[in-house]
Amino acid sequence: MLAPGDTAAPVALRQPEGPDWRLGDSIASGPVLLAFLETDCPTCRLAVPYLKRLAAALGADRGRVVAISQDGEQETTELVGAYDVTFPVLLDEDLAASRAYDPRSVPALFLVDEDGRIERSSVGFDKAEINAVAEVMLGKLGLQPQLIADPNDGAPETKPGCSSRHLEHGRNASAPAVDPIDLMPQKGPRASRLEIPDDVDPYEYCMSAGFSPYLPVIPPTAERVDAFLGDIPLPPDQVLGLVPPCYGQATVEKVAANAVMAGCKPEYMEVLFPVVRAVCDERFNLHGVQATTHSATPLTILSGSAAERLGFASGAGVFGNVSRANSTVGRALQLVMTNLGGARPGEIDMATLASPGRFSYCIAENHQESPWAPLHVDRGYDADESTVTLFAAAGLTVVSEHTARTGDGLLRTLAATLATVWSWRNCGRAEAIVVLCPEHATTLASDGFSKERVRDFLFENTGVPLYAYEHEGTEGTQLRDNYEEIVIDGMPHYQKFADPSQIMIVVAGGTAGKFSGVLGGWLSGPKGSQMVSYPVRF
Amino acid sequence: MMPVFVNPLDERAATSRSRAPRLDGLQGKTLALFDISKPGGSVFLDRLEHLLVEKYGVAGVVRVMKPTYTKPAPEPVLEGLRFVDGVIEALAD
Numbered sequence: 001m002l003a004p005g006d007t008a009a010p011v012a013l014r015q016p017e018g019p020d021w022r023l024g025d026s027i028a029s030g031p032v033l034l035a036f037l038e039t040d041c042p043t044c045r046l047a048v049p050y051l052k053r054l055a056a057a058l059g060a061d062r063g064r065v066v067a068i069s070q071d072g073e074q075e076t077t078e079l080v081g082a083y084d085v086t087f088p089v090l091l092d093e094d095l096a097a098s099r100a101y102d103p104r105s106v107p108a109l110f111l112v113d114e115d116g117r118i119e120r121s122s123v124g125f126d127k128a129e130i131n132a133v134a135e136v137m138l139g140k141l142g143l144q145p146q147l148i149a150d151p152n153d154g155a156p157e158t159k160p161g162c163s164s165r166h167l168e169h170g171r172n173a174s175a176p177a178v179d180p181i182d183l184m185p186q187k188g189p190r191a192s193r194l195e196i197p198d199d200v201d202p203y204e205y206c207m208s209a210g211f212s213p214y215l216p217v218i219p220p221t222a223e224r225v226d227a228f229l230g231d232i233p234l235p236p237d238q239v240l241g242l243v244p245p246c247y248g249q250a251t252v253e254k255v256a257a258n259a260v261m262a263g264c265k266p267e268y269m270e271v272l273f274p275v276v277r278a279v280c281d282e283r284f285n286l287h288g289v290q291a292t293t294h295s296a297t298p299l300t301i302l303s304g305s306a307a308e309r310l311g312f313a314s315g316a317g318v319f320g321n322v323s324r325a326n327s328t329v330g331r332a333l334q335l336v337m338t339n340l341g342g343a344r345p346g347e348i349d350m351a352t353l354a355s356p357g358r359f360s361y362c363i364a365e366n367h368q369e370s371p372w373a374p375l376h377v378d379r380g381y382d383a384d385e386s387t388v389t390l391f392a393a394a395g396l397t398v399v400s401e402h403t404a405r406t407g408d409g410l411l412r413t414l415a416a417t418l419a420t421v422w423s424w425r426n427c428g429r430a431e432a433i434v435v436l437c438p439e440h441a442t443t444l445a446s447d448g449f450s451k452e453r454v455r456d457f458l459f460e461n462t463g464v465p466l467y468a469y470e471h472e473g474t475e476g477t478q479l480r481d482n483y484e485e486i487v488i489d490g491m492p493h494y495q496k497f498a499d500p501s502q503i504m505i506v507v508a509g510g511t512a513g514k515f516s517g518v519l520g521g522w523l524s525g526p527k528g529s530q531m532v533s534y535p536v537r538f
Numbered sequence: 539m540m541p542v543f544v545n546p547l548d549e550r551a552a553t554s555r556s557r558a559p560r561l562d563g564l565q566g567k568t569l570a571l572f573d574i575s576k577p578g579g580s581v582f583l584d585r586l587e588h589l590l591v592e593k594y595g596v597a598g599v600v601r602v603m604k605p606t607y608t609k610p611a612p613e614p615v616l617e618g619l620r621f622v623d624g625v626i627e628a629l630a631d
Contacts, residue, residue, distance in 0.1 A: 160613060194543040202541060211546055225544040248548030257546035288608035339547050478577065527606035 001102045003121055008034075008112040009100035013068065013090035016077050021088050026064065027116055031137050035067045036098060036108040036164065039075040042181040043125045043161035047107045048083045049184070050130050050149050055087040057138060057146045064137065068092050070106065070165035098166040105161045109133060114140075125159040127151060152534050154241050155184050156282040187237045188249035191257060193222060206261065212335060214345075215359065217261035228256040231266035233538050240273055241280025244287035246342025250276050255332075258339055262332035263324065267310055271388060272329050274534035275300050276336055278390045283530040289392045289522060290343035295355045296522035296529070298337075299393035299433075300330060300362040301506060303376040304386025306536045307364035314364035316510025319396055319517075330360030355395040363508055369438035370507035371445035378451070378504075379533040386536040391433055391504070392522040392529040394421075401440065402514045407447035410440055411454065414516060415462040418503070419496050421520030425468055425476030427483045428498035431524040431531065434458065435517040437509040451505050459500040460486070463493025504531070565595040567623040574607040579628040586626065 002008065011023040011034065026032050035051055037044040048067075055065040065087040069076040073091060080089055092098050101110055103123050111120040111133050119136065122129045127149035134148040151157065196205055202219040211217060218224070229236050229252070236253035243250050255276055259269060279286050279298055289296055302312050313323035321327060343349040351358075367374045376387040397420075401413040414434060422430040434454075436444070444454055463486055469477050483494035497503060502524060509515070522529050561567060569590060571583045583601070590596040602618040604611045619625050 189549070192545045192549060194545055196541045196543055198540055202543075205543075209547075219541070220544045220546050222542040222544055246548065248550065253544065254546060254548075257544040260544075261546060285608060287610065292608070335546070342548060523606075523608055528608050 001104060001108075001121065001123075002100075002110060002118050004118050006118045008110065008116050008118055009097070011068070011090070011097050013092060013097060015088055015090055016073050016080065018088065021066065021090055023112065024116075026066075027112055027114055030061060030064060030114060031119065031140050032112045033065050033133060033137065034101070034110040034112060035065070036092075036101065036103055036106050036110075037067050037069055037079075038106050038162055038165060039069060039071040039079040040180040041106055041162040042183045043159045044107045045079070045083075045180060046155060046159060046183045047125050047130075048079070048085065049186070050127075051087065052083065052085060054130070054134050054137070054148050057134065057143070057148060058141065059143065061141055062087055064141075066090060068097055070095060070098055095166040098164055102166070103164045104167065106164050107161050108164065111136060124161045125156070127155070127157050152277075152281075152532075154277045154281055159183070183242075185239045185242075185249065187235075188239045188251040188254075190237055191251070191253050210344075211261060211339065217335070218263055220257040220260045224260045225253065225257050228260060228266045228269070229253060232256065232269055234273075240276045243276075243280055243336060243341035244285075245290055245348055248340035248342060250280065250336060250340050254340055255336055258335040259328070259332040262335055263328040264332050265324070265328075268325055268329050268332075270538055271302060271306065271310060271312070271325075271536055272332055273538055274536055275329065275333055275388050275390065278388060278532045278534040279333065279337065281532045281534075283526075284390055284392070284532045285529045286337070286341065289529050290337065290341060290349055292522065293350050293352045294522050295351055295353050295394045296392040297355060297357045297361055298333060298390045299357060299519065300333065301375060301389045301391065301433075302362070302364040302386065302536070303367070303374045303379075303389065304365075304381075304536065305384075306386035307367075312362075312364035314366040314508055315369070316512070318363045318366070318508045318510075326362045326364065327360050330357075330362030333362070334358060334360065357393065357395065361393065363435075365506055366438060366508045369441065369511060371441055372451040372505075372507070375504070375506055376533065381533065381535065387533045388536060389531060389533040391431070391519070391531045393433065393519045394521065396435070396517045396519055398515050398517050400515055405443070407444040407449045407454075407457075410443055411449075411457050412461060414518065415458055417518045418458060418462045419464055421496075421518065423475045425464055425474055426479070427464060427476065427494050427496050429523060431502045431504070431521040432497075433504045433506055433519040433521075435509065435519065436505060436507050437513060437516050438507060438511045439514045440516045441507045454505055455500050455503050458503050459495075459497055461488055462496040462503075463488045464496060466492045466494065469494075561624050564590065566597045568598040568600065568621075569596055570600040570602050570619050570622040570625045572619065572625050572627040573601065573603040574627065574629060575604050576607045576628075576631050578631050583626075583628050586628075 014020045055062040067089045105123045108123045113119040130149040206217050234252045238252045240250045312325040399417045401410050404410040421432045486495045573579045587599045
């Protein structure tokens with residue numbers, strides 16, 4: 001495979017419709033990005049909209065993004081049509097160009113500089129690489145920098161591709177074509193209409209038809225759904241995401257139908273849509289969250305001014321039945337997950353106990369009563385933005401501390417509960433959220449604790465005493481060689497969390513009562529479910 | 539007038555695939571033991587490997603492991619299962 005510094009091989013290929021294209025004609029006046037693609041490779045198809053976006057950012061120089069198809073004219077023309085591709089797409093009919101550049105897999109990107117040398121080369125889909133290529137090209141052409149691959153657009157950060165055609169041995173080109181898979185389809189089919197006989201109770205119909213067999217819903221009549229769609233500035237067939245584990249398409253119309261059933265108001269869609277995008281984000285790993293025997297389910301935390309504007313509760317009773325917005329958005333997400341994601345209890349959803357969060361699990365941060373910056377700022381967003389943050393959470397454990405007058409005392413009480421998340425002796429496994437009530441947050445701030453210091457203190461003082469591991473054969477003991485030994489209050493402990501970032505701090509709840517809460521998570525990090533945040537917008 | 543509902547379900551038709559042909563026996567076969575990486579899976583598979591070779595005349599055993607049990611197996615892991623006669627998966631703890 002040609003690497004940075006190598007001389008780019010000549011390319012002279014024809015386009016399905018349009019003039020022949022030669023690399024030598026283009027590089028003299030600026031860099032050229034060559035993208036080798038297969039038309040039926042899901043990762044290649046995932047990359048095409050980003051190449052389009054880069055080409056558009058290059059403006060008059062959009063022809064500097066050039067795709068080289070390793071497939072025939074018919075398949076290539078289908079790809080161009082399906083994605084409305086506006087940059088040149090060439091046909092590598094005898095795979096000579098593919099052999100010359102020799103990528104081991106596709107998509108493969110080769111950025112060729114003005115001297116005809118390879119400046120960057122990569123295989124697979126990689127948002128960081130696409131943005132790095134864009135930065136170089138836009139900079140060389142004197143254009144403003146632009147983010148081409150948004151880290152929070154629902155697509156994975158990276159995705160391996162398919163073996164390059166020129167390396168496929170024994171490929172049967174005449175084998176029956178398989179419908180290509182789109183990892184991020186832009187449009188989906190419209191929902192069918194169901195005529196309900198007059199003598200059928202519409203509420204009972206929704207339950208027996210599997211729309212929500214466990215709790216009655218508002219019937220998703222065409223009138224109600226159409227009224228929703230009239231208030232949403234997106235086309236009904238636009239796909240917000242594919243919902244794991246069965247990857248049903250969450251079109252705007254389907255999500256609206258489920259939101260109607262949950263009792264949402266149309267204006268809540270500004271929050272529900274990013275929630276659906278976030279839950280479909282590969283980093284969240286809804287596939288695992290929905291199939292595990294653990295009790296975790298997505299908790300939505302709304303942060304920012306959108307909460308007050310749309311009527312989300314963040315104060316007294318925040319985890320309970322206090323607000324239509326919280327209750328119905330949380331419920332709508334659960335309906336989307338079962339009706340479009342396919343994980344029905346007792347079938348794919350194999351939770352041993354589950355939790356009440358499976359009905360609805362949505363809170364807003366009480367930033368008015370918080371002495372610190374809000375959650376979305378911790379997550380890298382601007383203070384004037386609003387976000388939804390999803391966390392695969394087990395049930396809430398409430399911690400009373402009505403006596404401690406110092407931050408030190410309060411945090412040690414919370415640390416004792418934090419030490420029990422997932423399972424007492426198991427360390428470094430799960431993330432946790434500490435939901436501080438306003439009174440406790442005030443105690444901490446009055447005692448000079450910043451939010452970061454609270455997190456660090458909890459990290460340093462949450463541990464499991466070594467005597468707990470005398471009971472061999474209990475969960476966590478077999479992993480003790482991996483744990484970090486620390487001293488807490490003069491006693492040896494294993495450190496509960498692997499890193500301070502495994503503990504998140506959120507202020508929520510009413511101003512009366514010194515009850516905070518601890519939420520344990522599921523298996524966390526890249527090998528489990530990662531917390532994801534998405535900006536509130538349609 | 540009959541009420542009309544908008545179908546809120548995933549409407550794709552389920553597709554079915556035929557099952558792989560079953561082995562006629564274990565003698566002389568190459569098997570993969572697929573560990574999804576849950577605790578204790580290797581203990582079970584170690585014992586199974588021993589029994590398959592000693593008692594059932596299995597010619598070879600390939601051990602394949604997922605990097606995490608929380609996600610589907612990535613392509614390079616599945617690649618390791620492609621050239622064996624059969625696969626036994628240790629599903630859980």
